[in-house]
Amino acid sequence: MATKNPYDLLGVSKSATDKEIRSAYRKLAKKLHPDVNPDDDKSGDRFKEVTAAYNLLSNEDLRRQYDSGAIDDQGQQRNPYAGAGGFGSRGGGPGYETGFGGFEGFGGRGRGGAGQDDMSDLFGSLFGMNTGPFAGGARGGMNRPSKGADVQYSVVLSLPESLTGGTRQLPSGTKVHFPEGVRDGQTLRVRGKGQPGLYGGQDGDALVKVSVREHRTxxxxxxxxxxxxxxxxxxxxxxxxxxxxxxxxxxxxxxxxxxxxxxxxxxxxxxxxxxxxxxxxxxxxxxxxxxxxxxxxxxxxxxxxxxxxxxxxxxxxx
The missing domain is CATH 2.60.260.20 (Urease metallochaperone UreE, N-terminal domain)
Structure with a gap:
């Protein structure tokens, strides 16, 4: 299998800090995540690779062994007798598995790694979800229904328009009805016209803030x-x-x-x-x-x- 340098995959230097590595991964994960590219297998494969790279480099022990040459880019020991991993760390095999080859998971918490709870927190912040452990593949554990994000708009009305009520079309094409007597600064909610929900969750809403222009008389x-x-x-x-x-x-x-x-x-x-x-x-x-x-x-x-x-x-x- 061709070598895939985890630093190159994340686009960071070998001297990158943990914060820089995490930031680089967040940007890539948000761009490549299967929920964002549901029909793009290439993006899915890239997502798996950068996630595994992040899992290796975010684990202090694994990163030190990789930098010293004790383990390869897949987290496997180059020499079965070298490094701190020893024998039998995963079912009798040498070293650690980062999920680079088969994307089997994100490793454990032991030895300073990015454990499942850390990954849940990361993806929760990326996609606005309250997730459980993210393991067993790109979608494992993240299939809880989640409401889509709300989208905000603004509409400017004349005073007579605000008094009579009417309909306006938003830039998205959504039509919003504002009631008779709508007030300056009032926010109208158009349900289901925001970002799509995830895993069967409700779509977000369109929030329309109304501004009313002053009238001459x-x-x-x-x-x-x-x-x-x-x-x-x-x-x-x-x-x-x-x-x-x-x-x-x-x-x-x-x-x-x-x-x-x-x-x-x-x-x-x-x-x-x-x-x-x-x-x-x-x-x-x-x-x-x-x-x-x-x-x-x-x-x-x-x-x-x-x-x-x-x-x-x-x-x-x-």
Whole structure:
């Protein structure tokens, strides 16, 4: 059998530390693991080789014997009478077996090796699984159902969109429905649209965080909506009936004659539907805004207004 240098297989130097060896193996195992490449026999074979290499080099005793030439890359003694292994360490054969040839396991804990519990911890951290002893082949002991990882997304909505609800398509192609009145910063969970589960475990979920953009005239506070409503000078002086198509539904209300900027009106039950299914209120604040037609008649309007410069408006301002 051709020699396969365990250092070369892991891509580390002969002077590599235990931490460097472990780190190199983690990267390779995560890339080559059979769960990641279920139909790739070459990756499976490579996975077996690097695992056996890691098992040899992570065992202080075996690594020292390999470096000194007492054992070969398969963990077998080059000289039956040399080294610390002696006779009969595995069923009467010489030395240790690392699983390089037949990938029979990961060795024992004795003499500082990477025991089964260590390997379980390693693969648990790699694949997010709570595993038992990993022995007897690439899949032995790791067949417990495990839920797939969740995947996170973010969606930006306008305020009107957040009030009406709707559907968006994520980059993955998954469609997510956001409910009427979804809040800024709220995270929606779409079950089963994350990473695939392992060994029959449930698929992970898609977690969608919602961000709501600020609106120019509309503001949400709790379940109440606050609207700055422009009205013409004529509407302010004469009064008017206002009809609006709000995201939460159509509304109609009256502006009384002589209304001024800053006047507020509360429309009960015209806000956002809360968790208790009750709606908040719509608070309308009037803002007098001259129309283009009013501006063209400004000279005429001014001539009819009383001679007052507005000092009374500013009295006590500061």
């Amino acid at each position: 509309l503001l949400r506070r709790g379940d109440d909506l606050h609207l700055q409503l422009p009205i013409s000078l004529k509407e302010a002086l004469s009064g008017a009936t206002i009809r609006l198509d709000m995201p939460t539904g159509a509304v109609s209300f009256k502006v009384s004659p002589g209304s001024n900027t800053g006047k507020k009106m509360r429309l009960k039950g015209k806000g956002v539907k809360g968790k208790d299914k009750k709606r908040g209120n719509l608070i309308v604040e009037l803002v007098i805004t001259l129309t283009d037609a009013e501006l063209t008649k400004s000279d005429d309007i001014i001539s009819r207004l009383p001679d007052e410069n507005g000092e009374s408006l500013r009295k006590g301002l500061i």
